[in-house]
Amino acid sequence: MTDPAFLVVAAVTIIGAIMAIEARDLVYGAAALGISFLGIAGLFILLDATYVAAFQISVYIGAVVVLILFTVMLVGPAKGEAPMEHKRASLFAAVLVSMFLGIGGSLASANAFPGVEVCGSGCDLQILSQTLLNNYGTQLELLSFVLVAAVIGALTLAKTEKA
Amino acid sequence: MVDLPPDPIQMTIAMITSPLFLKVAIFPGLTSIGIIAAILTWLDRKITARVQLRIGPQYVSPFGGILQSFADLIKLAFKELIIPEKADRFFFILAPVFGLVLGAGLIALIPFSPETLISNVEVGLPVFLAFVTLSPTLVLLAGWSANSKYPFIGGLRSLFQQTGYEIPLWLSSIGVVMLAGSFNLTKIVQAQSTGWFILPQLLGAIIFLVTSVAEQERIPFDLPEAEPEIIMGWQAEYPGFLFLAAQGAGFVKLYAFSALFATIYLGGYLGPGPQFLGLFWSLFKTTIMIVLVILLRGAFGRVRLDQLLKYGWTLLLGLAIINIAITYFLIEGFPAI
Numbered sequence: 001m002t003d004p005a006f007l008v009v010a011a012v013t014i015i016g017a018i019m020a021i022e023a024r025d026l027v028y029g030a031a032a033l034g035i036s037f038l039g040i041a042g043l044f045i046l047l048d049a050t051y052v053a054a055f056q057i058s059v060y061i062g063a064v065v066v067l068i069l070f071t072v073m074l075v076g077p078a079k080g081e082a083p084m085e086h087k088r089a090s091l092f093a094a095v096l097v098s099m100f101l102g103i104g105g106s107l108a109s110a111n112a113f114p115g116v117e118v119c120g121s122g123c124d125l126q127i128l129s130q131t132l133l134n135n136y137g138t139q140l141e142l143l144s145f146v147l148v149a150a151v152i153g154a155l156t157l158a159k160t161e162k163a
Numbered sequence: 164m165v166d167l168p169p170d171p172i173q174m175t176i177a178m179i180t181s182p183l184f185l186k187v188a189i190f191p192g193l194t195s196i197g198i199i200a201a202i203l204t205w206l207d208r209k210i211t212a213r214v215q216l217r218i219g220p221q222y223v224s225p226f227g228g229i230l231q232s233f234a235d236l237i238k239l240a241f242k243e244l245i246i247p248e249k250a251d252r253f254f255f256i257l258a259p260v261f262g263l264v265l266g267a268g269l270i271a272l273i274p275f276s277p278e279t280l281i282s283n284v285e286v287g288l289p290v291f292l293a294f295v296t297l298s299p300t301l302v303l304l305a306g307w308s309a310n311s312k313y314p315f316i317g318g319l320r321s322l323f324q325q326t327g328y329e330i331p332l333w334l335s336s337i338g339v340v341m342l343a344g345s346f347n348l349t350k351i352v353q354a355q356s357t358g359w360f361i362l363p364q365l366l367g368a369i370i371f372l373v374t375s376v377a378e379q380e381r382i383p384f385d386l387p388e389a390e391p392e393i394i395m396g397w398q399a400e401y402p403g404f405l406f407l408a409a410q411g412a413g414f415v416k417l418y419a420f421s422a423l424f425a426t427i428y429l430g431g432y433l434g435p436g437p438q439f440l441g442l443f444w445s446l447f448k449t450t451i452m453i454v455l456v457i458l459l460r461g462a463f464g465r466v467r468l469d470q471l472l473k474y475g476w477t478l479l480l481g482l483a484i485i486n487i488a489i490t491y492f493l494i495e496g497f498p499a500i
Contacts (some may be wrong), residue, residue, distance in 0.1 A: 027307065031254070034300065051346070054289035062296025062329070069300065070322055073307055073315075125345055 013039030071154035214461030242403030258305035266415035276441035317396020321387035327475030334483035352431035421452035
């Protein structure tokens, strides 16, 4: 029996993601992306990882979605104007995304991180910090590029829509 | 024998008399938040007026016009909702309402006493700050959706302001977490039984206070709703009830941030006397912080956006990092020179 809370949160995540791609208005798309990220934060909470959920909200909604909204509003197309289709670019993006998903998936598989204990509700802050900084320092630094990626992505999105 | 379904009336009674429901519905939950936000509106006007040698609200009750804000609340709630023709109705309505809900949700994380706590989240402090990061997004959406000049400028200002204060706000609270060894707000309060964190964390507390005032969009950091420049900024187009929600969210956040400051720096519910006085102490400290923040409004002028960004990224960020270094040495001992 699947947890009904999981079904609801997963549905919110997937519907939000689909709306983010399919929305005609870029502002609605960005807001739907935010809802999808909220769903992912909910998944983290269901996995008893509230700490990760808090940072998921603050980084991905508080920074990434805001950056996208900001760029779209400043340099994007006017409200109601439909974005142009980019068949080749979307194919390229799909290949790129699936490559990253593959790499991320293989990294996130059970074999990739041996000896990791789930940091649940009774987790010790010191052990968590030591694990993060000693064992996964490089990955942590790499993840911090996510904001740079968001800035570049938002600018590209707004630019190509205009052309 | 077939089990009879439980009596719906008894179930309802059992539900509304359960402690959690009472906490969510009455104190520290919804009812008290509404009343406190209304009283804070009055307090804000009265204190600002007294600082400026005016009288402030006076007529709407024998007690210094304390019912003035309730009268305004009723007036605003019954006004006609006029939504601008060119506005984006969905976000125009959603943004202030969701902002009010978020502000009220912050209160659920604050331990007013060991028992008076709705949700004891293990990582309460980051969850609180994470909720808070959502509000500039909503302000931007609100400003954009009104499809009007001043609201949009206000929304953009809110966003610029966030980039200035957000990082110092998070970094300044790290000192507390280092001293307490936990993100849990109840554990942070208990860790202060040997001494309030305001003493070892004086620098961090000042940065936290400054950045949290910036987050609440209060003078001297009320750029997104600067009345003389951009006529209430992102709230300019809001009618009746939605204006009430937008304004109310600001006062609920004032309450929540003051309560958080009292919790992480001033020992929360700790204080002299028997344990049942804990609720009194936490509310007393919260009130002191609220009055202090309101007094700032009477004492300072508004900063410019470039000043806020400059000092946020240089002075406040630098001091926050210095504060973390000081806290490290406080824990590990100062190196012998």
